[in-house]
């Protein structure tokens with residue numbers, strides 16, 4: 001009974017407890033939206049953008065990122081975009097390597113019904129959902145502003161500006177160039193300024209090579225304007241290496257301007273390698289926010305153009321420190337995120353073990369229930385088929401033995417009353433007890449274990465023994481008294497019953 005209570009109450013309760021425990025376990029919501037990110041390059045500026053996206057993503061647990069990098073190859077980027085289309089990502093963020101070449105893939109994604117956010121570098125046409133990027137034309141105007149500030153008045157020869165350009169087919173390179181040309185033209189007659197260009201294609205090494213080659217057969221330019229900080233640093237290294245920078249034993253400084261205004265550029269300004277830069281925001285956070293708005297069908301801005309500003313030595317140091325702090329914050333965030341992920345994985349494992357245990361206990365519970373059920377059925381069958389009939393038999397036996405006892409008593413009385421009567425025989429006894437000969441035989445046998453005649457003889461022998469012991473009667477007298485046919489027969493019977501002769505008394 002106790003066992004039954006345990007199985008029937010405790011096991012279901014423990015299963016309920018497990019269920020509650022499992023139900024209460026907090027778990028990471030399943031990501032619903034998959035965002036494909038197609039990056040043209042993987043430099044410091046792009047990595048900053050990626051970090052910003054990851055950080056913002058922490059606020060959007062219903063989105064996941066899948067990032068692919070084209071390493072400056074238009075073909076690879078188109079392939080990667082097409083693979084995102086095949087995988088049916090929910091949204092595509094793309095920063096195209098070269099506008100014209102990557103546009104077809106962007107259009108394919110857009111036409112396949114995938115919302116497309118174009119980041120930093122534009123594509124022609126308007127088959128995209130949103131754009132977020134810097135004001136490259138304004139960046140060019142800032143370059144022009146810096147160049148004209150540097151412009152000397154008393155120069156006999158034209159003022160030489162060396163432009164280190166980004167990848168020609170990318171919109172920032174085109175717009176930065178145009179902005180600069182327009183700005184310079186407005187500020188000073190182009191006759192006074194000679195603008196020369198080399199191709200850096202956004203890479204530091206390319207810029208170094210291009211500027212070194214330029215310096216081989218050109219005099220030092222008055223200023224160098226690079227389309228990004230990495231190329232500005234490359235140019236600075238090329239200038240530093242060139243012996244023509246030595247003038248009357250002193251190194252001639254060539255002021256250099258870059259663009260981006262993040263860590264490598266800021267450090268170069270602080271170190272005196274380049275003079276200034278223009279900020280160019282990456283704002284990965286804004287990209288994720290816009291993605292979330294688009295996916296959740298909330299209002300969003302279709303065309304976001306980010307501000308830019310000049311960074312000189314005064315601004316560079318605090319900005320560098322701030323940048324370092326932000327990088328540290330991002331790294332910390334990354335660690336926290338990794339820890340949270342591993343905790344979540346552990347929780348998922350615990351949940352799996354709990355479910356296993358739950359299933360195990362539930363099966364055990366079912367087996368136990370089944371076992372109890374079968375056992376009970378067996379007991380019931382045994383009670384029905386064995387124990388109840390046995391009890392009934394016992395009851396009958398008890399009733400029978402009571403009847404037998406009464407019969408034995410009456411038998412003894414009748415026999416004892418007529419011991420000395422020579423008529424006492426089977427018929428006489430039968431008539432006295434109102435039983436047929438057969439009935440009498442069966443019942444006497446049942447209670448005395450012998451036939452009626454033997455019983456009568458035994459009772460007569462017991463009485464004879466009593467008489468011999470308690471009276472002066474002789475064997476002869478006793479033989480007659482108890483109706484034995486002869487003293488010798490009496491003696492024989494007596495010896496047989498008592499094991500000794502009557503005379504031995």
Ligand code: FRU
Pocket residue numbers: 041042043045046120121170172202227228229259260280
């Ligand atoms: C980074 C970068 C930046 C530049 C931008 C233009 O990949 O080259 O330095 O400002 O891309 O798209």
